Amino acid sequence: MNKFLFSLSVISLFTIGFVFSQNDMQSSQFTFNELSFNPANAASTPNIVVSLSAREQWAGFKEAPSTQFLNAYTNIDGIGGIGLSVINDKLGYEKSLGVHVVYARKFPLSDKNSFSLGAGLGFMNKSIDYDKLVFEQGNDQTALASQKSELKSDFSFGASLDLAAFHFSLSSTHLTQSLNKSTFYKTPRHYYIFTKYTIKASDRIDVAPSVFVKSSEFINQYEVNTNVFLDKKYWLGVSYRFDESAVALVGFTINNQFQVGYSYDFNLGPIKTYSNGSHEIMVLAKFKGFKQKSAPKSFFN
Template sequence: MIKKILYILVTVGLHSSVLAQHFPVYNQHFINSNLYNPADFGRNDYTQVFGFFRQQWSDIQNAPQTQFLTIDGPVNDRAGAGIILINDSENIVSRTTFMGTFSYSVPLAEGHDISFGISFGVLQNRIDFDKVNSRQKQFDNAILDGRENKTAAEGSAGISYKFKKLRAGFGAHDLLASRFDYENNDGTESVSFDLVRQYIVSASYLFDVYPKITVQPKLLVRATQGLPSQVEGNVLFTYDKDLWLGVTYRQANNWAASLGTFVYDKITIGYSYEMNMGNFGDYSGGSHEFIIGYRFGKKLQSQKPMVVELPIIDQKDYTKDFKVQEEKMDQLAQQVDRLESQLRQGAAMSEYEQQEIENLQKIIAEQRFNTLRLIERTSIDTEIEDFVHSNALYYVVVGSFQDLKHAKNYQKLLIRNHDLQTKVVQNKEQTHYLIYTLSSKKKEVLIQGLQDVIALESFLIEGQPWIYKYD
């Protein structure tokens, strides 16, 4: 009889958990996907901490509730590591999971790589039989009571694929499929609780709608052994990399809206509200989730030179331009050395300024040829460009970096040394951050802007400024 009672409780009270929340379901995985795929750990150029809380079905007593904490960061250019702590409660059943995670990325080409990740740790499963509301407990002393705890090993694994703006991933969870057995004191009654493996497949693509606006649709499929698969669709709208709005549809007629922001490039704050549009939603209430994250630290920069394939183009001969660019880059390096020497002689160089100079020297060395090739690929000839009939937007570019933080530091140097106000835009391939002084569709404005920058004769300008076409 006890098996039947628990089966009814779990099947009726926790049917959502068995189907979709056996491994926690949450809407804001587009902000932090670590929980769903261990291969995503440590892939950013910073260490990050995320805390999360979700209350499902707010109008139902003892409805599912989830909290988790993830910490991850880079070990080196290819490896990442982190930890996961999950607390999940659903009616009379709750569990706490703690795992360590390691990931490794294999670069295939520029903007093209594949990563592998594995998590391993322990899981404690708890059943609170005192919450069982049954008249039979008044007459049957053999029924289980109290709070029973069982512990077992837990593991997950994942693969993540990246090709320019395309992302795809596969995660497998509860790999060990642990079994928990509970007995009453005299051993006459027992209950078994089995974890089943769950697989999560996802794919997304980032579209640039406008220089500051992106749209990223994402498809996610959850498959649990012995149960129907569940399909989920998401669309994420981002403005200026600071604000986002997400819309989610999940099978079983669930809709969710998410809203969040990045504060000072350090703090992430997000909220999501989910509702069931079917009959169940009339009395279940909505679901709420909150996420907050903090970024700190910095990934070590690769010491290996970047390999860039030169495109085959039918344009003017750039041989002379290359020589001019190389001379400019050499002059830049020499002037940075002189600046460093002058600051040291005056005994006035702060630790921050010294670090800026050293970072700038490294960037110059790493990006010498990469910058030249970027100019060759993206610059236009103002004499032959058809500005009148073009729908493109043009930028007067003074520098390019693959790291956003380098680009922002470069902006600060331009303001401090020349009072030159600049902005940042990402190129279409999303491989570089371009620092520009102005944008326009008018030839005269662009040429004048280019001449103004050249007239500065600044040692901070990376080679010859150029006009970039964004179409």
Template sequence: MRRVYLFIVCIGLGLAAKAQQENQFTQFQHYKLGFNPAYAGNAEGISIAALVRSQWLGIKGAPQVQLLSLNMPVLNNRVGIGANFARASIGVTQQYTAELAYAYRIPAPRGHLNLGLMTSIRNFQMNFDALQGSQPLTNDSAIPVGLQSKYVPNFGAGIYYDAQNFYIGVSSPRLLNVNVDLADGNGTISREVPHFFLMTGVLIPLGAKIKFQPQTLLKYVKGAPFDADANLSLIFNDRLTVGVSYRLGGSRVTGLGEAVSGMFNVQMGKNIMLGMSYDATLSELRRYNNGSVEVVLRYFINGRSSGDVIYENPRFFF
């Protein structure tokens, strides 16, 4: 029997059918712009973040993500702009995404209400020559050959409210139900479907040097099971953060969810933050992998508001 890594290919195709197509991140609080364009400009300065995620260590062809995110306020903080560049891979499939975000900031009680728009273009690739089998794959004419690729444009929108110690946002980065079939033919097999996100968090002082921060990201896709990430963090001296996170999903048999995670963030100086997390898989897939790891590095360049006020606070936690 031909031993092709079909389960990875099927996962990739399934993501284009009725499932969660967007990448998931344990440290989603450091990549809000990827979920909600209305977050653009909320860092009160130039914020540059790089994030790397390796999922299901030990499984060949498991999901990998590398991304770079930039956002900043302009026009005296009335407008925010941002950009994301990401590469994601699973099995023989690769996905390159470029996004531009715009947000208009409206003064609101105790904070700002941001209205955001996002435009994006994605390049889907599948390299069938990378498949491996116990027999020559050319013996089966049903298996495509070579590299197949397609560019897909889309747009999204979001709303984000940020107060001093609280935030909440609703968004959908991609609203068009566009065709993502790689091969030409009659009919449509797979589409990019809209994803809807609700994120919220609050910062609660517990003393002079300790703060408590619960955060959650709810995810909804029509035709797919409801999904969510929730994390609880303790912030010490505004420099060191330790926390735990839990992700729904995974197996309906065990009912334990998809993963439980540990997080560690440290602010190294005024402008640099380093964050790390490790996910322990809870589903039956835990027998075949060694968990997932994620590293984020964020650099902040102080911005200037109206007048001569310089923002000193990088607001890494919001």
């Protein structure tokens, strides 16, 4: 086990030191964290929505990935959708922070249909603490700086289409990044496709299947998900991330204002021998919008 961890550390070191390419962070609660990858989501509701998610990946590994997501957004009449998205990530002795302000506009097509465009502008910061790395041979440590950090501006763009019970979104993150210009912090552009359809199975049950595709220069990831909602208060869900993991989800709504969700990833790849899976918890709160006189609309409307 120690030998495996050491090998993993060496691979990570070479990746950090010479390539340092960062893919976007993983989230099994992506249906509740759409603002993290699509700024057009800021125009999706007149309510004020604030969500916080925490993900602990690869349980059982020391210094395993740990990620936190914070999203806040609302659509204001006459102004548009505004929001803030913050992603904090720690992997071993590597830390990443992304902060973006977003703006979006919704264009009504009919009473229940609309099209939205959004953009996000912010920064990303990456740092690594070389002093904390442990080498198998003491003289293996060359002249590395004790800590290195880099701050970069970042831009994202997205679009979404809502047709009654059907939702489709297309977006891209890190549009201003270039793998050729940076010697330390390389972030490839990411492209996302997310589609969801809500089926009213009965007066009490709604079924929402979805497909999520993420692509960059280094990965192509495909995920299918289905959530089943009871009385618009409780839900159970399953996801399958191709060649990587299966996910179980559960959650509930309190007073039509708060949502709490939990997911567990069952590793299916080679890492399953060494890890007990991944945990993620999500808390979402919804408040009356700036110009709303009534209570917040239902999460599921």
